[in-house]
Amino acid sequence: MTTTLITGGNKGLGYETARRLAELGHRVVIGGRDADRVRQAAETLGVDGVTLDVTSDASVAAAAADLxxxxxxxxxxxxxxxxxxxxxxxxxxxxxxxLSVLNTNTVGVVRTMHAFLPLLRESDAPVIVNVSSGLGSFGVRADESRVEHSVPSLGYSASKVALNMLTAMYAQFLPEVRINAVDPGWTATDLNGHSGPQTVTEGSDVIVALATAGATGTFSDRSGPLPW
Structure with missing residues (x-):
């Protein structure tokens, strides 16, 4: 059975991704900072949970040992x-x-990847999916027809640009692991006050797709490849 960990899995895109992958037969573990919320979400979904704060080295290490x-x-x-x-x-x-946004969105990924890499390397087919954003794409932001072009998201965009580079470098230097970045698109979640036009199911399409198949070292949304 495929064991899958989703950070920030107790709500929004993470929650929907957990639901869908569980339906596909994955043994899903959702991670989150609030132990009570993680437990409640896990019970509702019928999956497992672990307390995991991506801004804490100790928390991430403890979660890896727990798994x-x-x-x-x-x-x-x-x-x-x-x-x-x-x-x-x-x-x-x-x-x-x-700095606070970078610590969660970028450095948090580094913490988590390095803590769980020993476990992933023991898998026959290890996969990492980094949830990025079109707001972190130079090509997307340069396109005046895209909504991302006009969003003044300084910290968030910087964190996702950095995450995209991390994804490309990890994919290059860790060829034994399939590693990709994805843009869920503007999806209605707590992150944007539920203002996005997409449903969480639509937003999770590309996450589920890259968690279950695909190449490595790519950046895409539910419609296909995106410019870095």
Missing amino acids: RVRFGGLDVLINNAGIAGMIGDLEKFDGPEV
Whole structure:
């Protein structure tokens, strides 16, 4: 059975991804900072849960040790946990604001990947899916016809640009692991005040697709490849 860990899996895109992968026969483990919310979501979905705060080295290490004891290994890691941070007037941003977003969305992925890499390397077909965004694509942001072009998301965009580069580098230097970045698109979740036009099912399409098949070192949305 394929064992899959989804960070930030107790709500939104992570929750829907967990539901769909469980239906496909994965043994799903959802991770989140709030133990009570994780437990409640896991019970509702009929999956397993683990307390996991991607901003804490100790928390991530403890979660990796917990999964080894409980499940013996890991096949798929979906780095979904993230925060939006401030969106708006660029002059109002400061260092701590941007740093907090980078710590969760970018450094948090590094923490999680390195903590779980020993488990993934024991899998016959290890997979990592990094949930990125079109807001972190130079090509998408340059396209004036795209909604991303006009969103002043300084910290969030910087975090996703960095995540895309991390994905490309990890895919290059860890060829034994299939590693891809995905853009769910503008999906109605807590991250954007449920303002997105897509449903969580539509938004999770590309996450589920890359968790179950595909090449490595790619960046795509539900319609196909995206420019980095």
